[in-house]
Amino acid sequence: xxxxxxxxxxxxxxxxxxxxxxxxxxxxxxxxxxxxxxxxxxxxxxxxxxxxxxxxxxxxxxxxxxxxxxxxxxxxxxxxxxxxxxxxxxxxxxxxxxxxxxxxxxxxxxxxxxxxxxxxxxxxxxxxxxxxxxxxxxxxxxxxxxxxxxxxxxxxxxxxxxxxxxxxxxxxxxxxxxxxxxxxxxxxxxxxxxxxxxxxxxxxxxxxxxxxxxxxxxxxxxxxxxxxxxxxxxxxxxxxxxxxxxxxxxxxxxxxxxxxxxxxxxxxxxxxxxxxxxxxxxxxxxxxxxxxxxxxxxxxxxxxxxxxxxxxxxxxxxxxxxxxxxxxxxxxxxxxxxxxxxxxxxxxxxxxxxxxxxxxxxxxxxxxxxxxxxxxxxxxxxxxxxxxxx
Ligand SMILES: Cc1cc2nc3c(=O)[nH]c(=O)nc-3n(C[C@H](O)[C@H](O)[C@H](O)COP(=O)(O)OP(=O)(O)OC[C@H]3O[C@@H](n4cnc5c(N)ncnc54)[C@H](O)[C@@H]3O)c2cc1C
Numbered sequence: 460x461x462x463x464x465x466x467x468x469x470x471x472x473x474x475x476x477x478x479x480x481x482x483x484x485x486x487x488x489x490x491x492x493x494x495x496x497x498x499x500x501x502x503x504x505x506x507x508x509x510x511x512x513x514x515x516x517x518x519x520x521x522x523x524x525x526x527x528x529x530x531x532x533x534x535x536x537x538x539x540x541x542x543x544x545x546x547x548x549x550x551x552x553x554x555x556x557x558x559x560x561x562x563x564x565x566x567x568x569x570x571x572x573x574x575x576x577x578x579x580x581x582x583x584x585x586x587x588x589x590x591x592x593x594x595x596x597x598x599x600x601x602x603x604x605x606x607x608x609x610x611x612x613x614x615x616x617x618x619x620x621x622x623x624x625x626x627x628x629x630x631x632x633x634x635x636x637x638x639x640x641x642x643x644x645x646x647x648x649x650x651x652x653x654x655x656x657x658x659x660x661x662x663x664x665x666x667x668x669x670x671x672x673x674x675x676x677x678x679x680x681x682x683x684x685x686x687x688x689x690x691x692x693x694x695x696x697x698x699x700x701x702x703x704x705x706x707x708x709x710x711x712x713x714x715x716x717x718x719x720x721x722x723x724x725x726x727x728x729x730x731x732x733x734x735x736x737x738x739x740x741x742x743x744x745x746x747x748x749x750x751x752x753x754x755x756x757x758x759x760x761x762x763x764x765x766x767x768x769x770x771x772x773x774x775x776x777x778x779x780x781x782x783x784x785x786x787x788x789x790x791x792x793x794x795x796x797x798x799x800x801x802x803x804x805x806x807x808x809x810x811x812x813x814x815x816x817x818x819x820x821x822x823x824x825x826x827x828x829x830x831x832x833x834x835x836x837x838x839x840x841x842x843x844x845x846x847x848x849x
Contacts, residue, residue: 490827
């Protein structure tokens with residue numbers, strides 16, 4: 460991005476020195492810092508964040524910790540082949556296991572974490588047939604999944620007008636901001652909130668200077684963890700990560716009626732009941748696909764009305780409940796739906812992670828681990844490496 464002379468106030472403050480500077484304090488930046496700490500506790504790390512922790516998608520998402528990816532399992536197989544689809548699935552399963560082992564530990568209740576599985580519901584017969592085929596494939600691979608009839612769906616999650624559904628048993632959910640706070644408490648790094656990074660320069664001595672509106676950071680390595688915001692910092696991301704908006708609506712509390720979070724319409728729409736009884740529903744960006752892009756976090760009547768109509772049609776017990784919150788956030792979609800890690804082609808000391816395509820809570824912790832593997836010379840999966848785009 461470009462910066463005016465007037466805003467470039469670097470001459471006003473001293474240069475700060477760090478071994479590594481991470482840009483972006485969402486789940487990706489924090490996960491990367493966590494694994495760098497583990498790799499080498501002596502590393503001096505700074506995290507530079509334009510607003511505050513979780514200001515981006517990480518503090519605005521629905522809190523599904525989902526296995527797999529943007530598509531259901533059979534579509535993943537047609538796109539990637541069986542072995543890679545299984546690898547992608549296992550990568551997400553490992554993400555959850557690592558989160559539980561290293562971050563959540565005994566604090567599950569505190570961060571509203573629950574592992575109740577997640578339903579995929581079908582409103583049409585052909586959709587249900589497709590989901591049943593997905594369940595068959597998953598069972599053959601020993602992935603735990605169950606199939607439910609229309610009446611069982613209604614009984615288990617209170618949702619009407621669905622033909623049936625399947626439930627993958629190992630998915631989880633959480634309060635994403637409490638998860639970030641817990642993660643932050645386990646990281647040794649200096650956090651600079653309210654600090655916007657503009658660009659970096661290379662010095663004759665081989666260090667990098669990250670220019671920010673809070674002065675210069677001199678460092679050996681920069682890591683961009685900006686997801687949807689990545690193209691603002693470097694043109695390399697222009698044709699690799701696309702800023703894409705998603706909207707959410709929340710309704711006032713009701714007595715518990717859902718035994719797990721739900722997806723509908725092939726992962727495009729989703730809803731879940733919070734531990735306090737409030738209902739969150741998101742999705743429907745397919746209605747305004749061409750305008751649900753870019754960096755503005757406003758909400759639109761078309762999508763907000765569609766979300767509310769969905770509640771009236773499928774969750775009629777909530778039809779008279781008030782809407783308490785409406786919001787949106789910016790995701791980073793990659794070209795093939797999978798996240799990407801790598802170094803800039805012209806600078807092997809400037810790394811990045813991003814492109815989570817709406818699934819960063821289910822993927823970023825393990826992606827941060829893989830990025831640290833890459834930095835320290837260990838192999839990473841080809842489907843995760845940004846080299847697949849060059
Ligand atoms: C409405 C919605 C619902 C979602 N639901 C789910 C879900 O249920 N499950 C799931 O897995 N995923 C979900 N996602 C996607 C998930 O939230 C993202 O994939 C994930 O949060 C990406 O994390 P990140 O750290 O890479 O990016 P972000 O959280 O976006 O963090 C990037 C950070 O960079 C900062 N930044 C930007 N520019 C600069 C700069 N120049 N200098 C310094 N800092 C800068 C931003 O302020 C931001 O905090 C959802 C997303 C949205 C928007």
